[in-house]
Amino acid sequence: MSTFKNLKPTDSELEILQVLWNKEQATVREVHETLSEHKDAGYTTTLKLMQIMFEKGLVKRDDSSKTHIYKANISKESTQKQFIGKMVHSLFGGSSTELVMQALGSAQHSEEDLNEIQKLLDNLKKK
Amino acid sequence: MSTFKNLKPTDSELEILQVLWNKEQATVREVHETLSEHKDAGYTTTLKLMQIMFEKGLVKRDDSSKTHIYKANISKESTQKQFIGKMVHSLFGGSSTELVMQALGSAQHSEEDLNEIQKLLDNLKKK
DNA sequence: ATTTTAGTACGAAACAAGTCGTAAAAATGA
DNA sequence: TCATTTTTACGACTTGTTTCGTACTAAAAT
Numbered sequence: 001m002s003t004f005k006n007l008k009p010t011d012s013e014l015e016i017l018q019v020l021w022n023k024e025q026a027t028v029r030e031v032h033e034t035l036s037e038h039k040d041a042g043y044t045t046t047l048k049l050m051q052i053m054f055e056k057g058l059v060k061r062d063d064s065s066k067t068h069i070y071k072a073n074i075s076k077e078s079t080q081k082q083f084i085g086k087m088v089h090s091l092f093g094g095s096s097t098e099l100v101m102q103a104l105g106s107a108q109h110s111e112e113d114l115n116e117i118q119k120l121l122d123n124l125k126k127k
Numbered sequence: 128m129s130t131f132k133n134l135k136p137t138d139s140e141l142e143i144l145q146v147l148w149n150k151e152q153a154t155v156r157e158v159h160e161t162l163s164e165h166k167d168a169g170y171t172t173t174l175k176l177m178q179i180m181f182e183k184g185l186v187k188r189d190d191s192s193k194t195h196i197y198k199a200n201i202s203k204e205s206t207q208k209q210f211i212g213k214m215v216h217s218l219f220g221g222s223s224t225e226l227v228m229q230a231l232g233s234a235q236h237s238e239e240d241l242n243e244i245q246k247l248l249d250n251l252k253k254k
Numbered sequence: 255a256t257t258t259t260a261g262t263a264c265g266a267a268a269c270a271a272g273t274c275g276t277a278a279a280a281a282t283g284a
Numbered sequence: 285t286c287a288t289t290t291t292t293a294c295g296a297c298t299t300g301t302t303t304c305g306t307a308c309t310a311a312a313a314t
């Protein structure tokens with residue numbers, strides 16, 4: 001049970017977490033390079049954000065050498081769940097079924113994806 | 128095609144929109160009374176928020192009499208879609224299927240709800 | 255050795271969200 | 285009519301987020 005379950009990352013923090021989740025670990029430089037592909041902000045901005053995230057407990061870091069190495073300190077899954085929960089509450093009147101159906105209905109899904117979902121659904125119905 | 132499609136309501140604005148979507152229309156007083164059940168903020172706070180929402184185009188109002196009457200100016204569905212899209216992008220690497228499966232897997236769904244989802248899924252597969 | 259490069263730390267500015275106090279105007283009612 | 289209530293308008297304060305400039309330090313290159 002994580003101590004930081006209830007910590008809600010901001011949008012910028014989420015962008016950084018995405019990188020850390022993908023790379024497993026990264027330096028500020030690496031995170032910044034990755035973000036630069038889509039976003040235009042200075043290096044020290046990314047640095048500052050990651051420092052704040054460290055203070056908040058969103059990331060951990062190894063500062064034994066000069067160049068610090070960061071890792072996410074909250075899991076992708078728990079963060080996804082947290083945001084789904086918030087969204088279900090604030091936009092779907094508490095019904096996650098409604099969210100599922102809206103998400104299912106308003107985007108294209110491949111044949112395989114639909115089969116994946118079907119499999120999960122079968123499992124849930126069995127229980 | 129709404130002019131305000133890309134306008135992203137804040138958390139407080141979403142609370143107010145919820146009330147307006149439920150009631151179809153409401154005065155500041157009514158919205159405030161409703162919010163007061165769960166939240167503790169002053170009347171003028173709600174008023175100010177709704178004034179800002181009006182400036183942004185999130186709500187429209189009839190100010191022909193002293194007590195203004197507000198209505199939502201963006202639909203619940205389009206707002207849901209907007210937030211789903213944002214979340215898919217920021218937390219699910221662009222895959223709405225992943226969102227569907229996470230939402231499906233991490234909350235309880237009743238027998239009927241599962242059947243509803245099944246029906247929708249069948250429909251999508253047919254196409 | 256000393257210059258250049260790459261990194262961290264820190265403070266401050268700019269902005270946005272949410273909060274509320276106070277003033278003014280309209281409606282109500284005594 | 286005149287006081288009370290209800291409502292809008294507006295400005296200011298607080299808190300949090302994002303941004304970046306500048307200073308300092310360690311490592312690397314010359």
